[in-house]
Amino acid sequence: MCELFIGADSAKWISRTKSLRIDGVATSIRIEEFFWSILDEIAHRDAMTVNQLITRLYFESLDAGHDIGNFTSFLRVCCGRYLSLIADAEFARGSDTALGDLAAGDILSRETARDHARAQQHIQPVDQLRTSRLSS
Incomplete structure (x- = not known):
């Protein structure tokens, strides 16, 4: 399993800072490639x-009352979430x-239902989880 992640192109996790203006204020965002x-x-x-896109997300977050501290x-x-929604078709x-x-x-609505169903699948009694792993 780990090779799938460890073997990936290491350039993907190099951080890059991008400078931009949001509502006339200069700012910068540092995230991975x-x-x-x-x-x-x-x-x-x-x-x-x-x-x-970033400016629009910023203002829509403010309009929705989200804490944009981070x-x-x-x-x-x-x-x-974008990639998850693609994976969920x-x-x-x-x-x-x-x-x-x-x-x-x-x-x-569908995403919330899927998240709830997935959470329920992961909340199995430990004995049941061990049994299902041993029988696989």
């Missing part, structure tokens, strides 16, 4: 630059369908 590539993919889907973590989670990777055109409410 892997996340920059995913943000670029997300931005491309909605015909934006990465700077435009905005960089929020961006990483956005990337992870909510939309196709490489599609030109803008994320803004998707039925977000329906997708969020």
